[in-house]
Amino acid sequence: MKTTIKDGYLAEHGPNSAMLNDARISKLLDELGLTGRILKADHASAKRFIIKNGKPFPMPYSIGSLLFNKVLTFPTLLRIACEPFIGRSAELEDQSFADFVRHRLGKTMLDYAAGAFVNGIYAGDPEKLHFKLAFPRMYKVVDRNRSLILNQFKKPPADPNRLKKKEIISFQNGMQELPAAFEKKLTSMGCEILTEVSNSEIKRNSNKCWSYHFTHDGNDHQREFDKIIVTVPAHRLDTIQFPENLPLVHTKNIEHPPVASLLLGYRRSDVEHPLDGFGMLASLPEKTDILGSLFTSTLFPDDNRAPADHVSINVMLGGSRNSDIASLPEAEMIATAHRELTKILGIKGEPTFHHLTSWKKAIPQVNLGHEQVIAELEKIESENPGIQFAGNYRGGISVGDCLINGMNLAI
């Protein structure tokens, strides 16, 4: 999480928002002194657009809007209506997300709704994503109630942590406030925080303690711990030397496609589209060079997201299915995103601002075979008490999931 505030715009390098749907996250934010800093997303963000045939169409979100929507055709709606009568797939445990959606809702629903959703969350390939491990909540619903539609009419299982109203949130000066608040709190508790360490090595000592060896500010150091939690991204595990009996083979090989996050600013009067929603996602058959974009100045319409009479749009490019685009030189990337937005949103002028973050390895793909990663980590942890691994490649990709998993690990 990193935020740049410049020239009247606020650009996020990573996540733009987090979902606040759990009382444990509210309590944590309170303990970090962030409650008064929370920004709730504007109510307009309930509307989401799907890019189809070069234009953004609102995704239906109610029975009434289904009847008049331009994303899902009448035969698709009929196919969706059959979902409660479709039996449980024999392959549910090891199915790709694409196979799951095709089985329950049909191909068109995969192409024009669920596949776009995958673009937005994983920047991945629905044919490769492991349904059960990549979408554990949806899996639990289907495992419990078989039908996604019938589940809508059932009372969810009691969960004391679920907040009555879920909110999409950020903070007044962007998402970076969250790690900054952690740093402040931990330092006040007497914790030592060191950044820019190198030559990391973890050793298991004979007395069952663990030691961590590293270089910081040009000097070699060593610290002893009874527990070590490794939270570096899976693609950075190679930068740490582990004892020989910790073979992290599958975990180190998780696919991380590149993603570019580009914030573009425009004069409000240059953008034909009202930008009256959360953002837009490309449907799978769409021939566009962008994965989608967030209408950031609509999402959080505070004066530091874009200057007066201007708007900001955060474009995402790359991902598993279009990885070459994420490696374009900056000028070409801006030109590509601007060209696509011009066609889709009816933009008349040039961008007034840009800020690019290129993630060479962005989001870990929870693909078919990911069960080997989980098994590998569980084996290592049970055979080596005191060492644990946590991060977005295990138990959920979202900021909220990472926070909850971290809290569960700590208690």
Ligand SMILES: Cc1cc2nc3c(=O)[nH]c(=O)nc-3n(C[C@H](O)[C@H](O)[C@H](O)COP(=O)(O)OP(=O)(O)OC[C@H]3O[C@@H](n4cnc5c(N)ncnc54)[C@H](O)[C@@H]3O)c2cc1C
């Ligand atoms: C472009 C983008 C947009 C996203 N948008 C959203 C969104 O809007 N909402 C949402 O919920 N999620 C979003 N996500 C996903 C979410 O942000 C991440 O999954 C989550 O923040 C990952 O948390 P983490 O702690 O696992 O890893 P990270 O946040 O990557 O933290 C890992 C830390 O390890 C450090 N590190 C790396 N190597 C070493 C080393 N060798 N030694 C010591 N430290 C090291 C890094 O500096 C970093 O601080 C987005 C992700 C990306 C890439």
